[in-house]
Amino acid sequence: MMDFLHHLTFWDWLAFGTLLLILEIFGAGGYLLWIGxxxxxxxxxxxxxxxxxxxxxxFLFAILSVLTAVFWWQRQRSAGKPSAQPGLNRRGSELIGRSFVLHEAIIGGRGKIKAGDSLWLVSGPDLPAGTPIRVVGQDGVLLRVEADSSN
Structure with missing residues (x-):
């Protein structure tokens, strides 16, 4: 064993790194990538x-493994910070608090409003078409509405 260690070549390290990268493909979650x-x-x-x-x-392998793992950890941690645009990919969130006219009657708790050039599915109390409503929340693509008493 000691004879092998005394004669390590760059091919041994490249083979080891390649093996770790191949194992990463099978789902190690990024850990073996940086060690590889x-x-x-x-x-x-x-x-x-x-x-x-x-x-x-x-010694260099140990140091580089720790440095790359810390780099990955910091990168993953910074990726979890709140966005400067919290409404990004939540188009309906910009409609919360706004008033609209009910485009299609809410029957059985479901109806539609027209906001800009889009029709949105809404949920709320049964109301006839043309009723002023206000958006009070969002559940995925479904907007929660209530009758707008200010009109």
């Missing part, structure tokens, strides 16, 4: 510095 990249980096370093002792190669 660290192994490939050690392979490149051992190619550039062929006399690099095996102990230093393992």
């Amino acid at each position: 990249i660290a192994a490939a980096c050690v392979g490149v370093l051992s190619y550039l510095f062929p006399e690099l002792p095996w102990a230093w190669q393992f």
Whole structure:
């Protein structure tokens, strides 16, 4: 075993990195990706510095693995921050609080309003078409409405 460690080549590190990247394909959630990249980096370093002792190669692999894992962790953590545009991909949220005229009667709790050039499904109390309503909430593509008493 020690003979193998004393004669590690860049091919060994590249093969190890490739193996980790292949295992990543099977669903490791990004963890083996960064460790595989660290192994490939050690392979490149051992190619550039062929006399690099095996102990230093393992030390560099450990350091690079930790650095890439911390980089990934920080990137994932920053991706979870609230958006500067909270209504993005929630088109109906901009309609909350606005008043409209009921386009199709609400029967059995369902009806439609026309907002701009779009028809929206609404839920609320049964009301006839032409009734002024106000949007009070959103459930996916369904807007919750109530009769607008201000008109």
